[in-house]
Amino acid sequence: MRKVKSIFVQRKNIVYTFIAILLILFPFMNDSRSMMILFTQVFIFAIFAMSYDLLLGFTGIVSFGHAMFFGIGAYAVGIFMKQFEPTLPYFLLAVVITILITAIVSYVVGLLTLRLKSHFYAMLTLAFASLFLVLAEKWRTLTHGNDGFTFRTPELFRDRLDFYLICLVSMIVVFLLLNRFTNSPLGKVLQAIRENEQRTESLGYSVIQYKIIASVVSGVLAGFAGILYSVSLRFVNTSVFTMDITLDALLMTIIGGVGTLIGAIIGAGLIEFAHHWLTELAKVHWIFERWIIFFGIIYILVVMFFPRGIVGTVRNIKMKSKKRVIEKSEQQKAAG
Template sequence: MGEKLFTNKILIAVVLSLLVLLPFVSDSRFLLTMMIQVFILAVYGMSYDLLLGYTGIVSFGHALFFGTGAYSVGILLSKTKEPGLLPLAILIAVAMSVLVGVIIGGLSLRVKDVYFSMITLAFAELFFIISEKWSSLTGGNDGIPSIPVPAIFRERIVFYYMALLFLIAMYLFLRRLVNSPLGRTLQAIRENEHRVESLGYNVLQFKLLSIVASGVVATLAGAMWAIFQRYVNTSVLGLDRTVDALLMTIIGGTGTLIGAVFGSGVITFAHEWLSSLSTVHPIFERWLLFFGILYIVIVMFFPKGIVGTIRDRWIRR
């Protein structure tokens, strides 16, 4: 009860804060753009938290799903030049993510731990190479520029509200999922897989469902990313994108969902702030080093992530 009360209060506080700050944020195109990125990447982080925080699966190829959503939207809309086909593009992206999730899960879940992680990494790298070499379809390294999207998505303030509603909807969906019997079983598998299997549950099947559900949410986040950026390149399939999801989950707190919002905010603004300092002093040209120090400090003071550590202290009180 304490954890649920804490999570609900955090969610309400975050949403209200964002809505209150909206008039100030909308005056700056830069800040508005950053907040939209935080919302979309937070959904991507929550999808990874379903794997890592609730099922205990460590994947190094989660960017594959994010890239599937982005490229599905980018390819269909750029080839047809019909922004009205956006709903169809999203449906195709979801269908492809389910197919990819079933194939990857079916082939890789038979091995465990680091071997599973390596197989997911191999699949992600395979798709990365395909997107890089199949330039006639994906644009190769140059990517797909000027993706035509419906006019309503070109208004930053409108897209801000859409991204915020998208974040809330995905959070409520995932929260309902992890609190359902399916979600409780996934958490039991995370704690003791052999005991769950001895009780007669098909662990492989439940893990597969987790991968597919996580992949669909990540794909939707990738589709929103392509709509927002109106540009897609191979970076959406790179290992860095998976590392971002992993960092967002750990910084915010594994097994919290809402922690991905804080993790996304820290990573997005830290990247922008630290990289901008490179123009101030040459020492900041190695800004990734300072980001690593920031990450170490967060882990030291928040060993269970920002939300996870605060939640534990809240419950103890």
């Protein structure tokens, strides 16, 4: 049994490594600039979606304000690059500030609502995100309101190819980190909370503290994704705080598969590419301008019928066939 499992894990790792190498080599084989930019976006949103997956998929917390962490990161780096020098030290300072603010905000929001029913967290994050949106609109001296502002980035991020690789490596690092995190004893407790909160509580775990930890880690990572996002555009405006960003994360994790991490990456790829192709199709028929409607419907159907998303559903099917193989071999052993 254990041997069978280790073979599967090994094979999975080989596939992942292979894909990672392919992605690293991709810009050297294909010099389409728009493709490279699109892939960069996919990596950034994959980080964002994975951070969301930690909450939704691993801990069972629904947040409707994930955009606020994304936006905090995006604005922090933008403001630092604009007000001070676009150099690496200031960039790092922006990263530190982002980590601090996102950690504090997620801690406070978590503390306020995570001891209550799941509705409260969803509602409060939604309200908080709209508060940040208003703040970004009103604090004109710093944010230039709705229009946003452009800024220069440190030397390191100016080359598209370098930035592509930075984002790719960031995504892989975040994936490995979260993979390690969710498989750690702490991660197991989070999954126990997702499965049955009362039982975890009665086993002696202080559920609220674990939930807050998940919420803070998730918030900080989302802030990091926001930093990369605004650096990639060299521009930031209030759209980073809107519901659309949260909806992106939701669609990506739900359709890709909750609680799997890799599902979030696949979801990010799917949504970003669909966005790219479908907006081009808008020239053919205007309905494609409203492409999000298709994803909304798919999303509802997935929540209803395939709550584990693409990756989860595929895994279920695989698991069943694996079980069958094991059962067969055991039967043969018993017979032989």
